Amino acid sequence: xxxxxxxxxxxxxxxxxxxxxxxxxxxxxxxRVVGLDGVSLELYPGEVLAIIGDNGAxxxxxxxxxxxxxxxxxxxxxxxxxxVQFKRPQDAHxxxxxxxxxxxxxxxxxxVASNLFLGRELRRAGLLGSVFRMVDKKGMRKRAKQELSDxxxxxxxxxxxxxxxxxxxxxxxxxxARAAAFGSKVVVLDEPTAALGVRESNQVLQLxxxxxxxxxxxxxxxxxxxxxxxxxDRIHIQRLGKCAATITPQSHSMTDAVAIMxxxxxx
Amino acid sequence: MTQPTPTANxxxxxxxxxxxxxxxxxxxxxxxxxxxxxxxxxPAVVLVIAIIVFGMLNExxxxxxxxxxxxxxxxxxxxxxIAQTLIILTxxxxxxxxxxxxxxxxxxxxxxxxxxxPPIMGLIAGLVVxxxxxxxxxxxVTRLRLPPFIVTLGTLNVFVALTLLYSNGATVRGGDMPDLxxxxxxxxxxxxxxxxxxxxxxxxLYVVIAFILSQTAWGRHVYAVGDxxxxxxxxxxSVSRVLMSVYLAAxxxxxxxxxxxxxxxxxxxxxxxxxxxxxxxxxxxxxxxSLFGGRGTIWGTLLGALIVGVFRNGxxxxxxxxxxxxxxxxxxxxxxxxVDQWIxxxxx
Ligand SMILES: Nc1ncnc2c1ncn2[C@@H]1O[C@H](COP(=O)(O)OP(=O)(O)OP(=O)(O)O)[C@@H](O)[C@H]1O
Ligand SMILES: [Mg+2]
Numbered sequence: 001x002x003x004x005x006x007x008x009x010x011x012x013x014x015x016x017x018x019x020x021x022x023x024x025x026x027x028x029x030x031x032r033v034v035g036l037d038g039v040s041l042e043l044y045p046g047e048v049l050a051i052i053g054d055n056g057a058x059x060x061x062x063x064x065x066x067x068x069x070x071x072x073x074x075x076x077x078x079x080x081x082x083x084v085q086f087k088r089p090q091d092a093h094x095x096x097x098x099x100x101x102x103x104x105x106x107x108x109x110x111x112v113a114s115n116l117f118l119g120r121e122l123r124r125a126g127l128l129g130s131v132f133r134m135v136d137k138k139g140m141r142k143r144a145k146q147e148l149s150d151x152x153x154x155x156x157x158x159x160x161x162x163x164x165x166x167x168x169x170x171x172x173x174x175x176x177a178r179a180a181a182f183g184s185k186v187v188v189l190d191e192p193t194a195a196l197g198v199r200e201s202n203q204v205l206q207l208x209x210x211x212x213x214x215x216x217x218x219x220x221x222x223x224x225x226x227x228x229x230x231x232x233d234r235i236h237i238q239r240l241g242k243c244a245a246t247i248t249p250q251s252h253s254m255t256d257a258v259a260i261m262x263x264x265x266x267x
Numbered sequence: 268m269t270q271p272t273p274t275a276n277x278x279x280x281x282x283x284x285x286x287x288x289x290x291x292x293x294x295x296x297x298x299x300x301x302x303x304x305x306x307x308x309x310p311a312v313v314l315v316i317a318i319i320v321f322g323m324l325n326e327x328x329x330x331x332x333x334x335x336x337x338x339x340x341x342x343x344x345x346x347x348x349i350a351q352t353l354i355i356l357t358x359x360x361x362x363x364x365x366x367x368x369x370x371x372x373x374x375x376x377x378x379x380x381x382x383x384x385p386p387i388m389g390l391i392a393g394l395v396v397x398x399x400x401x402x403x404x405x406x407x408v409t410r411l412r413l414p415p416f417i418v419t420l421g422t423l424n425v426f427v428a429l430t431l432l433y434s435n436g437a438t439v440r441g442g443d444m445p446d447l448x449x450x451x452x453x454x455x456x457x458x459x460x461x462x463x464x465x466x467x468x469x470x471x472l473y474v475v476i477a478f479i480l481s482q483t484a485w486g487r488h489v490y491a492v493g494d495x496x497x498x499x500x501x502x503x504x505s506v507s508r509v510l511m512s513v514y515l516a517a518x519x520x521x522x523x524x525x526x527x528x529x530x531x532x533x534x535x536x537x538x539x540x541x542x543x544x545x546x547x548x549x550x551x552x553x554x555x556x557s558l559f560g561g562r563g564t565i566w567g568t569l570l571g572a573l574i575v576g577v578f579r580n581g582x583x584x585x586x587x588x589x590x591x592x593x594x595x596x597x598x599x600x601x602x603x604x605x606v607d608q609w610i611x612x613x614x615x
Contacts, residue, residue: 105495106495107498118503119488132482133483162304
């Protein structure tokens, strides 16, 4: 286990720092269903921001709007202080934002290595790559293996296996590995441990901490309160399409958080 | 593709993935696993058995002249089936491939013979028309988000009508055409078996498309889009762009099919391609490509086209009525789709 050095110890971010990613008053409707009703959010460098909330509270919708999977009807998103408009997931990728969606977004028939590099395949060197557009299968397999072992995912050794032959947890590991491999600015994880066993869940939590230690902020959606309270610096509580409160593990207990989440208590 | 022997991973004490594969102990489920990984296996087996059986039933079947005839009979539908494979891999279907091919062949012939343009310009005109047809299908599928089945059912009728209006229903004979247009019908000999340039052209197309599908990013994206559109979109693939390029590529392949057709029948006839729409789908399905998209190979399609050709030819040599050929092809389709369903059950 890696030791976290003292300088980034958990706690409220230093107030002088500018947020990397902000959302202001996002609104997203699906027909008559209001998915997001004026939600704002700020993500600071080197922090883990957890988003919690009941089913249908708008957590996934919020991060989809932040990562180009959906386009918000209203509101504004800034990255490094500059307004951005992500119309497609690749726009967010280009800006260094990687996401594990709740649906995982893996292609079942393609193998593990192909999935890791889907949409940004490595090309062969020389004419084979530039003229014949050949992808570098060997190179991608090698790097996929590397990424997976860096994550400590030992249940996935053969990267030539089609993803459809993997268990739910292994698929999730593939999606997480892809985000960790390419996320250079922000990593967003929508319930990344939902299908994982205890050991694998702990690995993902460790990964979240490792990313934070590398200075990459993480947005983590989870229903698992102990996990959230273990890794989060701040907690955004989503309720009925709105942000009910933003708290910290120091300022509130788990019981408080659940009470706010369910509306039993005001923040 | 080596499978390590089943051992518990010493580092973690966990069983690794390879063991999970080998845990499927019954021979049947293991067979299913292999067929799932290599979908071209079953058509290859069927083709070999069919050739042996028909060869035993009638000694003329294996004559060089007859084998040559089979390849020629397969050339046009085999080419159309390449276009069909690309579209079916994206979980689409194209009912209009035959109609586009015929329209393109009439344009090639008329531009050259009636309008007196150089034959190369005729071929280019045929290519442009086929590309435009592909672009229309692609536009309706990607922009208006209509199901490909409905789109191509509609455009099938449009293209058939356009062909008849444009040609006045008249056939252009090969004798009236410049040599370039009927070049695909000229033959060369390999080991006593005559092949036409059209057959060669078809094989070259198979090699090119097989290379593109397996070696380029675009090929992977075609599979990914057919497999799960939303997953592909979230992974950062422009789904519409991939679909549009598939329909355009199909158009280009159909224009080549038109050229092969002119050489094969030594004519351009507006009534030529009515069976070819469905025959191309038959070849793809028998070749092991899944109608649900995302799974299959182009070589399976070639095998599928050859199987249909071999069955039709073999049954007619055996003296069976043409209706029994149709019957046999129908049975093959149902079998192929059943096998596909069975194979897909591997996915838990
Ligand atoms: N594509 C869609 N079409 C229609 N309604 C949608 C769509 N996506 C989300 N919604 C609606 O928006 C609301 C918020 O959904 P969202 O998926 O963001 O919830 P969530 O907080 O992620 O829930 P969960 O914990 O179950 O994942 C729900 O009422 C949902 O029905
Ligand atoms: Mg959700």
